[in-house]
Structures are given as structure tokens and as C-alpha cells.
Amino acid sequence: MGRPGTTTAFTGYPRASGEAGPDAGAADCCERAVNETPRARPGIQPAVGVDQTMTPPDAATDVQTTALGPDDPVQLGSYTLLGKLGEGGMGTVYLGRSETGRLVAIKVIRADVAGDAEFRSRFRLEAETARRVARVCTAEVLDAAPDAARPYLVTEFIEGRTLARFVTESGPLSAANLEQLAVGVAAALTAIHSAGIVHRDLKPSNVVLSPFGPRVIDFGIARALDSASNLTGNLQQLGTPAFMAPEQIQGETITPAVDIFSWGGLVTFAATGRYPFGDASAQVLLYRAVNEAPRLDGLDPPLREIVADAMAKSPSARPTAQQLMLRLLGEPSSVAEIDPEATVIQVLDGWKLPTADGTGSTGGAGGDGTTVAAGREQRPAATVRGSGRAPRSARRMALVAAGAAVAVLATVGGVLALASGGSGADGEGVKVVDILPKSDVGLDDDTLVYSSEQEGRRAIYSLRVGPDGRPGQPQRLTVDDTKPAALPVIVGPQRKTVLYTVIDSSPSLVAIAADGSGAPMPLFTSGPAAELVIAPDARASVDPTGRFVVIRAVRGPNDGLTGLYVAAVDGSSVRRLNVPAGATDPSWSPTGDRIVFFVGSGGVDGGALFTIDADPAAAGAKPVQLTPGTEGFDADPTWSPDGKKVAFRRAFDPNLAETDVFVMDASPGATPLRLTEAPGRDQDPTFVAGDGKLIAFTSQRDGPTNREIYVTSATAPDDANARKLTSFRGDDATPRWTSG
Structure with a gap:
């Protein structure tokens, strides 16, 4: 390999005497690409560090890698490792050389995954299956070692820039190359699916634009992940947010149709330089993929129609890979089986990617989608036929490049959080808080949210209380009647978003605009949070900035x-x-520094109240007990708007037949003040937004009737004058006036 600053040219399959030249037909090129290894050009000097006696064709190349570290192996079986191409969720990808001198990409599985016996068994079967995939626009799987201390998979090393890098550096593909790409990738999927494999992570960084056409890489062991009992949810759900199908996002059955959806997104990116659902954080992209139509502006009408069908929300509505090829070839009504190899040879005839110096683009890509450039001069950004688009701005190009770079980390792994800036970070891109759906105008301080069950359907409502204390008409925020929505909380200082819990066999946390406009947005569908299994009836609480959520998970x-x-x-x-x-039942203080919660005692619904430092840096913080839990069972804590007091409900018997609302200073040993004492079950207190002089709560005071929402003084016992806010038909519960 060449040292930094040196260039050792390596540009493909150069002709020897009597061989076809650069303009030879694709049939000859494809045959040699599959069956031969590149020959070094006469006069090329071997790269530094390469054995000078080495004569095989891959002896000289300028592949860019990271140097091997002290913990990296130098030999795996018969393969010599030359450097690291990338690291991902499942392990490390190395550049290696076989005994015959052929360059290969070697995926080495990380230790904790390798320790799963079921994974090894499935890995063995899947790798063997992958080796039978027809070599049609794919990277051939050469070898596998499922029984090695660290299992690994060996694939051929494909020369050329990835689609992600090409578009980032040189702009969208020209019309001819775009059509060839669309057919070539469809042909690869036909071969992959015919072998019984689903790629699951088709994306621009997993397509290499070789000198002989597009080549799909990084397939072959995805299904083995499903069987690994010790894998995290992230790794089991392969995919990259910008190109994932709705059913993949929602954890439904994975079929070849997910690759068809990704094909549509990939072609859109190749044609326009844009992701199919725009540039945004992972959470936003996943939400849009489930709820919105892809953005296909810039695609010529015939191709746009095919891509739109490929990206249908329902898997059953999408064409198969074979049907894709027929439509791309203008034979949509044909029922004949396509020979992908023969078809792609015809389509790729004349494939040549333009570069500034008129030669084919060079470089290499490892099996993890890592791009390695050959130091060629970049050409100006291409335009899409008929689009009239100017080259993208430098900032836009940087965003695409950043997205592609992060996607590399998902090599054989799962969904990675692509949100720019990380958790609430400032700087360029979308801030964490900005991914949430928002109303144009936030809820004012006179408005609370609550859940209400009417005719067997529980939904989230907002309710404005006038200056005279009289409530207006409730506004329903959620419209899905299939799953009960409960435990709402208002988000952020602008009060433009509401979070709530969907009570289901698999409870989930959902966000919606505070005025009920737009579709609800599921949270925690990617990144580490996707592994949270939210507890039934878990109430979330949000920090004052709206960037973080605290919730109970099992x-x-x-x-x-x-x-x-x-x-x-x-x-x-x-x-x-x-x-x-x-x-x-955690509640985040409005000052942002503490979280109050309760811990059950003796198996009953209650116990004692505690607080803990909410600072992420205070990992060793310990809970501080606020109430003894011996005078009654204390639960449902919530903060006052100034963060100085905590309200809660106290039960006086294990059966919760009588519960009342108390308030106390938020310090250990403080004496609680009893605010309600009328017979009934008073619970779920929440301070009224603003000055905190009033408290709303749920109560069931009129015997065996539905729960309703009341408001009373937060500073003195005044139960006799407690005002009922809801008297509508239904069971009203869990009010929240603030985020805490």
C-alpha cells in the first residue's frame, strides 16, 4: 500500500497485447471482472511495504486504509491483513491479500457476537448460501470461517468509488449511467433474492461503481443475526435510516420487498444527490418513511413512476426484482424469466463514468462500503437530465458526505442514529429537540392535557381553562382508535409538542403536535433507545429543554x-x-437538575419518594429519600413550576380505596401538607402552569363513577372549593399541565 502522499496507480483490468481496450463491450469486461484479477500496468512501482518478489496482479494499489493496531490480527487463515477498511456494529473490516495475491475484504465478527453458538451455526449456513449467489453485479463471497475464534467472511475487493462517494464528489449520475445503475442493482437483487437472501441494508455506500458497472456489496449474513440471542436490538434490525422500508422500521416481517424499497431510495439518491426523505436526523427520516411519500422531484417521469411503485408503503404493492428489470427494460407485461447476467451485459455495454481526466474513476471499496480514493481529480457536479439543477452547495455536499460516512459504521450492523450533533448538541444540522412534531402555536399556560376513555377508546385531549376557572371544550389530539393512548406530558418551554404512551402489548412512546395537527411520531425507533422495552403504563417526563426523556423500562x-x-x-x-x-413515575424538575420518582413497597401501588441527580455526568449519583413511606404509600410525584416543591398522592391502605393529594418542600424530612381529604381516590396531581398556586388532579368522588379532573389550591387545604374541570362523558385521567 502506498504511503500518505504517494500515488501508485491502479486503474482496473489493463489490456495486454491483443486484448480489448477501454471501449470494449461489457460482455468481455464483465467476464474478465468475474473470472480474473486485475493485472498491474507495466512500469508501476509496487507500493511501500509490499514484498518486491510479489508478482500477482494485486501487488500494487493505492487503497487507503487505517494501520493495524496492536490488538489487530496480522494473519487470518491464509489471508495476510494489510490494514483496516472500517469498523461497524458487528466488528471490523480489513483489507487482506490471499496466497495468490488477490486483494480481499475480510469482515471479522466482534467477540460478543462470535460467542453466540446459534449465530455461528446460522453464519455457517448463510455464508455458504451467499457463496452460491450468481456473480451478477455483486461482490463474490470467496470464503468463510465460522469456526474460527473470531468468525470472518471473505469477499472480493471491488475497485471503484462507492455510489455515496461518487455522488458526493462528482454529483448525480448522468442519464445513461443512472439507467445502467438502476438495471445493474436490480439484477444484483435478482441474484441475491434467488439465493434466498435479503440484503436488508442496500444503500449508496454498499454499491461500488467499478470500471465494469455497479456492484452490490455487503450481503450474505444478515439473516444469521436474527438467531443470535445475545445481539442487541440495533444489530438485529439491519438497515440505514435514509433507505429503510416502513415494515423494517416497525419491526415487521422482513422480505425481499425491503430491498426493493431501498432500491427506489438508492436510485433517487443517484439521480438527484438527495435522500428520498430529505436530509434530517435518523428519527425524522424513519418517521417520514412510514408516514410520508418519498421526494422524487428530479427523476424523469418514466423512472419516477417505477421508483414510486418500488417505494410503496405496503410490501405487497412493490414489484419484485425481476419485475423491476422488466419495467426498466420496457417490457412490464412480460411473464418470461429474465437472465440477469445476459441482460446486464447488454445494458452495461459502454459503461463509463466520466472524470476530469477522461478516464474511468478509480479507487477501491471494501466490503463494508468504506470508500478508498485513488487521488483522481474531481469533476464538476453533474446535472440530472431535464432538471436544470445547478451543482449542490458545499454545505449540502458536506451533509451528504457526513451521512455516507456515518452509514459506513452500519456495515454489517444495525440502525445507527444519524442525528446531527448527537444528543441535544448545538452546531450545524438538526438539533435533537427539532425532530419532534410541533404546532405553529404552543399551548398557553391555561391549557392542560389529559387522557380520556370514551366508548372504550382512550385518546389524548387538551383543555383550556378560562380566567374565571371555567373549562372550554376539550380538543382531541390523537385519532388512532386501535390502541389506547395515555399518560400525556407537555414538552419544552414553547409547549408545542405532547408526548404520550401507547398502552399495548409492546408499549411505545409517541410524540404529536400540541394542536393535534399532523401524524403522530413514534420515538425510540433507532439508536440505543430502540432497545428500550418500555414498561406498561410508563409515564414519560421531559427535561426543560425537550431534549431528553426519562421513563421506566423493563x-x-x-x-x-x-x-x-x-x-x-x-x-x-x-x-x-x-x-x-x-x-x-419519574418527574423531571423544571430546573433540570433533579428527577423525582417513587419506589413501590411491599408489592402495593405506592411506597416512598426519592430524588436523584439528573446530570448525565453524575453516573455515581445515589437516590435521596424524601418521604419515609411509613405514614402512607406515596406515589405520582410532580414538581412545582419553580422546582421547589413536590406534589404527590398518598394512599392510606393497600387497596387504595382512599388516596389524597399532598405537597411538600423538595427536601428530605420536610413535612407534607395535605391538600385534599374528601372521600375518594385523588391522584395524578399536576401543578397548574404559571405561578404554581393551583393543582389539578384526577378523582373519583361520586361513588362508582368515572374519574374526572379537579383543580384546587396548592398552598392550603381548600377541598370544599375544589372545582371540577371535566364532566364530559368518559373516564378522564392523568392530567399534565407542565412537562414535569
């Missing part, structure tokens, strides 16, 4: 224990608080 990342977890709303970070497993 399991966290890496088989984390039951307890309270703090997660970025974009799913990019998760940490478990140092609290007992029974901790629940």
Missing part, C-alpha cells in the same frame, strides 16, 4: 436491568439511572 440496551432510563428523544443515547428496579 429492559434496556445490552440487557440492561429494569428501572428508569434517560434517553435522547432522537434515540441516540441511553443511560440507566442508579435507582432500584422498582422505581417508576
